[in-house]
Amino acid sequence: MRIAVPNKGRIHDPTIDLLEHAGLHIENGSDRKLYAETVDPEVTVLFVRAADIPEYVRDGAADIGITGYDQVRESGHDLTELLDLGFGKCRLVLAAPEDGDIESVSDLAGKSVATEFPTIARRYFEEQGVDPEIVKVTGATELTPHVDMADAIIDITSTGTTLAVNRLAIIDEVLSSSVRLFARPEVEDDPKVQQVTMALRSVLEADGKRYLMMNAPKEKLDDVREVIPGMGGPTVMDIAGDDKVAVHVVVDESDVFSVINDLRAVGASDILVTEIERLMK
Numbered sequence: 461m462r463i464a465v466p467n468k469g470r471i472h473d474p475t476i477d478l479l480e481h482a483g484l485h486i487e488n489g490s491d492r493k494l495y496a497e498t499v500d501p502e503v504t505v506l507f508v509r510a511a512d513i514p515e516y517v518r519d520g521a522a523d524i525g526i527t528g529y530d531q532v533r534e535s536g537h538d539l540t541e542l543l544d545l546g547f548g549k550c551r552l553v554l555a556a557p558e559d560g561d562i563e564s565v566s567d568l569a570g571k572s573v574a575t576e577f578p579t580i581a582r583r584y585f586e587e588q589g590v591d592p593e594i595v596k597v598t599g600a601t602e603l604t605p606h607v608d609m610a611d612a613i614i615d616i617t618s619t620g621t622t623l624a625v626n627r628l629a630i631i632d633e634v635l636s637s638s639v640r641l642f643a644r645p646e647v648e649d650d651p652k653v654q655q656v657t658m659a660l661r662s663v664l665e666a667d668g669k670r671y672l673m674m675n676a677p678k679e680k681l682d683d684v685r686e687v688i689p690g691m692g693g694p695t696v697m698d699i700a701g702d703d704k705v706a707v708h709v710v711v712d713e714s715d716v717f718s719v720i721n722d723l724r725a726v727g728a729s730d731i732l733v734t735e736i737e738r739l740m741k
């Protein structure tokens with residue numbers, strides 16, 4: 461099975477990190493190599509430009525791919541979304557010069573809009589019932605309104621810094637995006653595809669969770685249970701020859717501080733807090 465991942469750019473590193481944490485270690489990958497084996501002999505990684513990944517998956521050159529939702533929408537391909545990986549969060553917005561005369565979508569009649577996303581742009585303007593000329597660029601889109609290339613842009617924003625320094629104001633949101641795992645619909649039920657999906661999901665599930673271990677007097681067990689929030693009940697194990705039990709539980713990272721205080725107060729001791737690599741429900 462082949463999985464297409466971004467070969468460079470901002471979503472490359474987090475994608476590789478995620479595969480590693482999921483246990484899909486990439487073997488013999490090097491900077492310039494465009495494919496690599498993984499620890500699973502049946503899984504090969506292809507390094508492809510983020511924008512080309514939907515095409516590779518649609519073609520069958522890869523079975524699944526990791527890229528931005530915006531790229532899949534721009535490709536126009538009908539792929540199955542298996543998992544939202546939660547990073548690369550951004551918005552595609554329509555923006556125009558702050559002090560210009562374009563203040564709403566309808567002001568764009570007879571005007572032009574520069575974008576790296578012409579397919580998404582055309583669909584959007586169709587829905588809006590306006591028909592500006594679309595100027596396709598491949599980067600630095602924010603410059604175009606200032607050099608009379610276009611009257612407005614449709615481009616990615618996340619922190620808003622690039623728009624602000626280029627004195628562009630948001631007029632409308634076109635699309636909200638994040639990096640996701642996609643499959644060709646024909647292979648979504650393939651056992652290997654499901655294994656990889658589950659492995660990636662297990663990393664996401666573990667995010668923000670901590671594993672707590674402690675000892676507690678047997679007679680305090682009910683009090684301990686009461687102060688433990690969150691998922692499932694705790695695992696309780698007898699300690700041989702002792703009147704204490706060992707208690708293990710998964711809690712949200714944000715609850716750890718207060719839970720530990722509560723646990724100490726009800727008599728728990730020897731409390732350990734550890735990270736969780738992966739969590740399969």
Ligand SMILES: Nc1ncnc2c1ncn2[C@@H]1O[C@H](COP(=O)(O)OP(=O)(O)OP(=O)(O)O)[C@@H](O)[C@H]1O
Pocket residue numbers: 468469470471510511527528529530531548549550616617618619637638639
């Ligand atoms: N500023 C941003 N914040 C969050 N996500 C972003 C941002 N810019 C782009 N993305 C997401 O990352 C995906 C890949 O972007 P892109 O292909 O432009 O990579 P890059 O990091 O800009 O590298 P390059 O443009 O040099 O190839 C986009 O399709 C989008 O989903």
Ligand SMILES: O=P(O)(O)OC[C@H]1O[C@H](OP(=O)(O)OP(=O)(O)O)[C@H](O)[C@@H]1O
Pocket residue numbers: 470599600601602615616617618619620621622623
């Ligand atoms: O809201 P911000 O946090 O400022 O991010 C938005 C910018 O990020 C992306 O550019 P990128 O850095 O990927 O450069 P590129 O134009 O070469 O793709 C995007 O095209 C915007 O220009």
Ligand SMILES: [Mg+2]
Pocket residue numbers: none
């Ligand atoms: Mg970019």
